[in-house]
Amino acid sequence: MDPLSEFIRGITKDNPVFGLVLGLCPTLAVTTSIDNAIGMSAGTAFVLICSNLMVSGLRKQIPASVRLPIFILIIATFVSIVDMVMEAYFPSMFAALGVFIPLIVVNCIIIGRAEAYANKNNMFYSLIDALGSSAGFLLVLVLIGGIRELLGTGGIAIFGTQLVSIPINPITFMILSPGAFLTIGILMAIVNHIRAKKLARGG
Amino acid sequence: MAADVSLLQIFMDGVFIKNFLIIQFLGLCSFVGVTKDTKSAAGMSGAVIFVMTLAATVSFLIYNFVLVPLKLEFLDLISFIVVIAALVQLVEFVVRKNVPSLYRSLGIFLPLITTNCAVLGVVLLNVLNEYSFIQSVVFGVSAGIGYALVMLMMSGIRERTTLVNVPSSMRGLPHAFLIATMLSMAFVNYFGVIAL
Numbered sequence: 001m002d003p004l005s006e007f008i009r010g011i012t013k014d015n016p017v018f019g020l021v022l023g024l025c026p027t028l029a030v031t032t033s034i035d036n037a038i039g040m041s042a043g044t045a046f047v048l049i050c051s052n053l054m055v056s057g058l059r060k061q062i063p064a065s066v067r068l069p070i071f072i073l074i075i076a077t078f079v080s081i082v083d084m085v086m087e088a089y090f091p092s093m094f095a096a097l098g099v100f101i102p103l104i105v106v107n108c109i110i111i112g113r114a115e116a117y118a119n120k121n122n123m124f125y126s127l128i129d130a131l132g133s134s135a136g137f138l139l140v141l142v143l144i145g146g147i148r149e150l151l152g153t154g155g156i157a158i159f160g161t162q163l164v165s166i167p168i169n170p171i172t173f174m175i176l177s178p179g180a181f182l183t184i185g186i187l188m189a190i191v192n193h194i195r196a197k198k199l200a201r202g203g
Numbered sequence: 204m205a206a207d208v209s210l211l212q213i214f215m216d217g218v219f220i221k222n223f224l225i226i227q228f229l230g231l232c233s234f235v236g237v238t239k240d241t242k243s244a245a246g247m248s249g250a251v252i253f254v255m256t257l258a259a260t261v262s263f264l265i266y267n268f269v270l271v272p273l274k275l276e277f278l279d280l281i282s283f284i285v286v287i288a289a290l291v292q293l294v295e296f297v298v299r300k301n302v303p304s305l306y307r308s309l310g311i312f313l314p315l316i317t318t319n320c321a322v323l324g325v326v327l328l329n330v331l332n333e334y335s336f337i338q339s340v341v342f343g344v345s346a347g348i349g350y351a352l353v354m355l356m357m358s359g360i361r362e363r364t365t366l367v368n369v370p371s372s373m374r375g376l377p378h379a380f381l382i383a384t385m386l387s388m389a390f391v392n393y394f395g396v397i398a399l
Contacts, residue, residue, distance in 0.1 A: 029228035076281045099327050106320040178387040185380030193372035
């Protein structure tokens with residue numbers, strides 16, 4: 001196994017959202033702006049990396065029959081850490097993400113990677129896998145958040161700095177929940193289209 | 204803070220205005236996963252209403268009578284997860300022993316609920332909104348009803364559109380998401396039905 005290709009795999013083939021269709025709830029709920037998208041993926045990445053390392057390190061000690069409850073407890077511990085750190089140091093982000101920070105604990109991406117990868121591979125590869133999946137998740141969230149923020153408010157601002165603004169009437173629809181479904185539906189169709197083309201070319 | 208919210212308001216919030224699936228995006232895995240036919244959607248909805256109500260009740264008792272007196276509020280997440288997992292197991296045992304026909308129809312949906320974020324979401328929102336006991340239970344029931352309503356609508360539409368000739372790259376999930384867009388547009392209009 002080559003570490004770089006393992007990392008890339010998390011972004012492309014095994015992308016959490018478009019490849020494996022895991023973790024849809026946070027993907028749609030917190031992507032009203034790029035700021036929220038970054039905050040959410042940072043929290044998820046921390047939990048994913050820590051839990052992958054811990055599960056991988058303990059994989060020889062965890063009995064197979066009770067592994068899932070143990071994974072959940074490991075994940076819940078790290079989520080509690082993220083929850084408290086965010087509340088203490090990033091109160092505005094904490095308020096914006098609301099109930100979705102504690103809900104990282106039932107995010108299928110994390111338990112999915114623990115079960116499918118960290119439980120079978122050593123710590124180094126589990127770390128690479130967690131980094132790759134986190135990067136894939138971050139990219140998707142920023143993409144969806146960017147599209148929704150751009151069309152919904154007429155500009156993109158990252159942590160208070162205005163980056164882009166376009167002269168349109170803001171489409172409030174995109175910030176509300178239907179916009180999230182519409183964006184991910186269309187993005188998924190585009191991904192399917194690209195995949196089908198790649199397959200047809202024999203790649 | 205939440206003592207003055209009427210029960211009707213909480214009920215309408217749970218079912219329509221803050222619908223779990225398409226306004227708050229909680230429990231989407233089952234929303235796209237088990238809405239391919241109405242029968243499994245109905246089974247899942249029944250199981251969720253049941254577990255949500257129980258989880259809201261039990262977690263309120265645990266939070267207010269165990270965690271708060273012991274000043275262990277920071278353990279809320281871990282204890283709620285354990286409570287829900289235990290509850291699902293318990294429900295599974297009881298249903299399997301006493302109502303085997305219901306157990307067969309709920310089948311794999313019961314264990315799936317443990318990782319359904321809608322159930323944990325109800326419990327966490329109850330704590331966040333500082334609901335009283337009655338309010339928590341009403342919120343649990345109404346969130347379950349709202350979940351069932353949308354699951355049944357979605358599965359009905361998806362069943363009827365399985366034979367529709369959509370472009371090949373739109374087939375499956377993208378198609379389901381576009382249906383969800385329409386449903387969600389309808390539900391957004393419930394904002395302000397009751398003055399908030």
